[in-house]
Amino acid sequence: MTRIDATFARLKAEGKKAFVAYVMAGDPDYDTSLEIVKGLPGAGVDIIELGQPFTDPMADGPTIQAAGQRALAQGMTLQKTLDMARAFRETDNETPIVMMGYYNPIYSRGVERFLADAREAGIDGLIIVDLPPEEDEELCIPAQKAGLNFIRLATPTTDDRRLPRVMQNTSGFVYYVSITGITGSAQAEAGDVAPEVARIKAAGNLPVVVGFGITTPEAAARIAGVADGAVVGSAIVSRIARGDTPAEVLGFVRTLADGAHSA
Template sequence: MSRIEACFAQLKQQNRAALVTFVTSGDPNYSSAMQIFKGLPDAGADVIELGMPFTDPMADGPAIQLANQRALKNGHTLRKTLQMVREFRQDNQSTPVVLMGYFNPIHHYGVDNFVRDAHEVGVDGLIVVDVPPEHNEELCEPAQAAGIDFIRLATPTTDDQRLPKVLNHSSGFIYYVSVAGITGGATASLEHVEEAVARLRHHSDLPVCIGFGIRTAEHAANVARLADGVVVGSALVDKINQAATPEQAVADVLAQCREISTGVRGARL
């Protein structure tokens, strides 16, 4: 059983949803990003998505675009992202780590080299938003052959005809983008979330995690009652954008994670 499977199985026994957190690797700098990364599990994160900085993150809103720019300006690379996972695994062998981003840096690194190195340092899953299922052989199949889950995004515009193809060879969990648009934007109604979860469960047995626009403990709790996981990203990255110092960024991100975790963990009590 993979770390992702084990995590969701354990949470199902506890009758609660997962808190899936997103931060950009190398933001605001390597040292502070590492402190945030290592601190997230104790702050309540069950799964950590680690963004791979890229110059053109077209699916992301202003907050995460700025995070990418800060990391790249400080010389962060995909190799350094993998090094962060290696350091994280020295102290934590249980929390699933998913790398999220775009195909260009992976292509530049070399797919075979990337898959080998990602597996070696302890990466559990990949979310690569610009590799469609028609190109599974490019990355999805090599990753899964190495034991790394390939997690697909589904959106409000993914209809029932398209959905089976999107979920083909998907593994780990389904990331449902609850609104059409970029990260950090509007929020979906709970009625829409409930309908979407039911539709996705009709097509797949994988856990369903809901993301985009979740910013408060109350909102996270409401979504956690309907889905298997709640994804929070921009709300955390915003704390880095707003912090006066890297030290404040670390403290504020972890405090925000703890607050949202309280909502998720109390949702089904």
């Protein structure tokens, strides 16, 4: 059982939904980013999504793209992202960390070396948005063998013929993208999300968390109410971008977590 599995089991026993927060590693700089990451569990975050900066983030909207560019400009690398996870683990051995990003930096490092380093640093799962199920032998299956969850995205365009393939080697949870398009581009609607979550849960025995288009505590509550949890990324990253202090960012995160946990 991974930290991710244990977290969902605990939340289910408590009758609570998960709140997942995304931040870009190294944004606006390494030290500030680490301070925010270390503060997330205390602000109510159940699972941390740690973005790996990349030069060509095709699935990300302007807010996340800009965060990646800020981090890269500050010298952020894959190694420093792993270092950040390792530093987080010095004081927290329970909160799951999911690294979210793209395959190129991992491929450049070498899959076997990356997986060993990620496991040692305390990474629990991976979301690699540009590796479809047809490429599972590249990273997904080796990651599972190394003890990391490989989390797949499902979208409004994932039809019933495609869904079993998406679910086949997925573990930890399924990340349902509530809208078509890029991050930060529209609002998630619980009425649209609910039947899709039910469809995904019927296709496999995994928790389903919903992201994209959640910007307020009220929206987090509505979406968590029809899923196993809610993910917020762009709304948090935008607070970092405008220069909020770590305490201010974490205060905002707390309101979102309270919203999701109230569902």
